[in-house]
Amino acid sequence: xxxxxxxxxxxxTGIGQSEVGRPSLKSPLxxxxxxxxxxxxxxxxxxxxxxxxxxxxGDHNNNGDSFSPIGSHAAKTALGLNVNWYGGGYEGPxxxxxxxxxxxxxxxxxxxNVLVFRTIxxxxxxxxxxxxxxxxxxxxxxxxSYMWRWYTPYNVFSAVSMVAMYAQRHFHExxxxxxxxxxxxxxxxxxxxxxxxxxxxxxxTIEDYLASRFISxxxxxxxxxxxxxxxxxxxxxxxxxxxxxxxxxIRIEAIGAALNSPFSWDQIPLTRMVTAEVGSMMWARxxxxxxxxxxxxxxxxxxxxxxxxxxxxxxxxxxxxxRFIEGGSRxxxxxxxxxxxxxxxxxxxxxxxxxxxxxxCTQLWGRGGARQLxxxxxxxxxxxxxxxxxxxxLVRE
Amino acid sequence: MNRKLPMLTQDNxxxxxxxxxxxxxxxxxxxxGSWFHPSAPVCPRCRSLDVGAxxxxxxxxxxxxxxxxxxxxPELECPYVVAIVELEEQAGLRFLTNIVGTPPEEVSxxxxxxxxxxxxxxxxxxxxxxxx
Ligand SMILES: [Zn+2]
Numbered sequence: 001x002x003x004x005x006x007x008x009x010x011x012x013t014g015i016g017q018s019e020v021g022r023p024s025l026k027s028p029l030x031x032x033x034x035x036x037x038x039x040x041x042x043x044x045x046x047x048x049x050x051x052x053x054x055x056x057x058g059d060h061n062n063n064g065d066s067f068s069p070i071g072s073h074a075a076k077t078a079l080g081l082n083v084n085w086y087g088g089g090y091e092g093p094x095x096x097x098x099x100x101x102x103x104x105x106x107x108x109x110x111x112x113n114v115l116v117f118r119t120i121x122x123x124x125x126x127x128x129x130x131x132x133x134x135x136x137x138x139x140x141x142x143x144x145s146y147m148w149r150w151y152t153p154y155n156v157f158s159a160v161s162m163v164a165m166y167a168q169r170h171f172h173e174x175x176x177x178x179x180x181x182x183x184x185x186x187x188x189x190x191x192x193x194x195x196x197x198x199x200x201x202x203x204x205t206i207e208d209y210l211a212s213r214f215i216s217x218x219x220x221x222x223x224x225x226x227x228x229x230x231x232x233x234x235x236x237x238x239x240x241x242x243x244x245x246x247x248x249x250i251r252i253e254a255i256g257a258a259l260n261s262p263f264s265w266d267q268i269p270l271t272r273m274v275t276a277e278v279g280s281m282m283w284a285r286x287x288x289x290x291x292x293x294x295x296x297x298x299x300x301x302x303x304x305x306x307x308x309x310x311x312x313x314x315x316x317x318x319x320x321x322x323r324f325i326e327g328g329s330r331x332x333x334x335x336x337x338x339x340x341x342x343x344x345x346x347x348x349x350x351x352x353x354x355x356x357x358x359x360x361c362t363q364l365w366g367r368g369g370a371r372q373l374x375x376x377x378x379x380x381x382x383x384x385x386x387x388x389x390x391x392x393x394l395v396r397e
Numbered sequence: 398m399n400r401k402l403p404m405l406t407q408d409n410x411x412x413x414x415x416x417x418x419x420x421x422x423x424x425x426x427x428x429x430g431s432w433f434h435p436s437a438p439v440c441p442r443c444r445s446l447d448v449g450a451x452x453x454x455x456x457x458x459x460x461x462x463x464x465x466x467x468x469x470x471p472e473l474e475c476p477y478v479v480a481i482v483e484l485e486e487q488a489g490l491r492f493l494t495n496i497v498g499t500p501p502e503e504v505s506x507x508x509x510x511x512x513x514x515x516x517x518x519x520x521x522x523x524x525x526x527x528x529x
Contacts, residue, residue: 131470136401144404150435152401153522154479154495157469161479162493164463172461172506216479217464264435266481266493270461 001284006107011242011249012394013113014043014235015361020197020349023123024229028069029078032119035231036079043235044246045113050235051084052111054102055118056095056353058088066125066132067352068118070231075117085110093257093278094384095299095353096392100257102236112238118354119231126227133227134158147264160224160302162265163385164216167304169270171218176307176322178218182209183328184303184339185222185346191333192343194371199226199349223303228349232358249397250364256282256313256382256391265386271319273305274389275312275382282391283314290314293393294376295363296337297356299383300344309382310339313391333371341371353383357392364396398472402520409436411450416514416521422450423484432487455512456528457484460491464501476501482510482525498526 016038018024018031026034040047059071072086085105093100095118102114125132134157135148143149156162170176186209192198204222212221242249256278261268268274283289290313298309307321315337316324325331331339342348342359349355360379362368368376382391405413412435415422424436428445432453440448462480478496483489496504497513510525 134469136470142402142404149403149409151493153403153520154493154524155400155465155469155473155477156479156493158467160467161463161465164465165461165479165481168463168506169461214464214466216467219463262441266491267434270481 005254005285007103007252007255007285009239010103010106010252011237011239012234012252012361013237013242013245013247013249014039014041014045015358016040016042016233017197017358018231020199020228020230020351021123022199022226022228022349023127026229028119028121028229028231029074031229031231032070032075032117033078035119035233036075036115036117039233039235040115043113043237045235047079047081049113050081050115052102052105052114053081053083053086054098054105054114054116055088056092056097056101057090060090061138066121069121070119075115081115093259093390094388096357096381096383096390098354099234099236099357099392100255100390103252103255106236106238112241114236115233116236116354117231117233118352120350120352121229122227122350123229131157151265159265159385160216160219163302163304164219166270166273166308167218170304170307173271174319174322178210179206180322180326181223181303181307182206183325183331184300184306185209187328187331188300188340188344188346188348191341191371192347194369195342195348198343198347199228200347219302219304222346225301225345225350226347228351230349230351232351232354234354234357234361247365250361251395251397253288253393253395254282254285259387259389261387263387268387271308272312273308273385274387275308276318278382278389278391279313282393286393288378288393293337293378293380295341295360295373295379296339297341297360297379297381298339299353299356299385300340300346301350301385303346305385306339306344313380313382333373338373341368341373356381356383360394364394398474400517400522402517405519408438412436413520413522415450415452416516416523419514420452421455421512421523423453423486423490424448425451432490434490434492453484453486457482457510457525459496459504459506459508459510461506462496462504464504478504480504480525495524496526497524503527
């Protein structure tokens, strides 16, 4: 199927993250600088070594949009970087799009060390306007967005409307229950208790979960992630460069970025989204199997998305996700497939995508502190919802 | 309340304005005969350019739905139902909509529905109510 797998020659060599605030008093650009300088230093590099910058979705609306206030232009200029290539932009395989683009820049010979980052300031934005992040706010006046204009006339203010329908359909077709789904926020909260940077760290029980108010049935408040202000960064390096750097390189073993479905929230497979096509591509680019994976960091903007990523990436059959996570022990820190070990976005904060890669690397390098897994050599990351989806298989060398 | 309205274009106007004549217009390919949505000037199945909007029966079934409880803006009346309805003309021919005129707690997957329109300016928003 694939006769060239470029990503194996691309390594993650350093990671960084700003404070995770709800809200943070620092500006989005300052958060970005904190994350980027930490990542560059962690990799044993200086700013002079960075010759590429990648991000997703970048300077989203050229308007300081809190969903993505900082793009490659701002980061490159603030840090005084001399780059051979840079890029951002919303159109790509979801929140991991920056990593995938940066890896391609290295594999194609444009760059040796690419800085990848993701900044978000939704917690600050909501201090002044509760609807600052709504889909209605993305365009003034009539909705001219290729995709959103099919939904916003129906009082769809948030992706939760679509995602709740995926959950309802999953419950209907496969008998998935709220008690099963609730294990995802419960396990994330338990993990967050061991992450000093997590937003919410007090444990929750299934009773707390079932008693929490509905946002959009069958999804409750605890099924939705928590806004934060934060920036996350990592460094991608060419294999020969990575050999001389301080940490054991983390190899990008395989990438999943396929989109075979329409780019749409209502025309895609409702109980899978694009996770299965992304997963098929990723596993076709490696000899490893799901059973080789020690930990999964899977998108939990809404809990049902995590369940669909578990199925789509092949950790259990389609439709079996509810039974797979039943009781929560299998996906807990001491289980056979620890999930979202830093609390995910549900409790750790909506760092939006790159946080999962940061946590995967944290575990693979043995830096997890109180939440460190005993065995962590291979990690799978999947991120996105609806038609947005991408995945990474990471191996510590 | 006011709704966010779509920007009308040459490619989508038939869908949003059909309600003026009481019609739900959906694009259909004259070459392979398949219906498709969202509307576009080309058939996504066979790439024929011989496509156009045609009225459908307006009858279908609820594929999935959600009862929204979150008051996203102060003037929003909650709860309300967001749904995906599949039209009877073709398996998989579906779009996101609202179910109206039916108590939210009575909406279910598989429920038979028929189209109704809510006019705002030059837009007739296709929604569905329970079929009698
Ligand atoms: Zn055709």
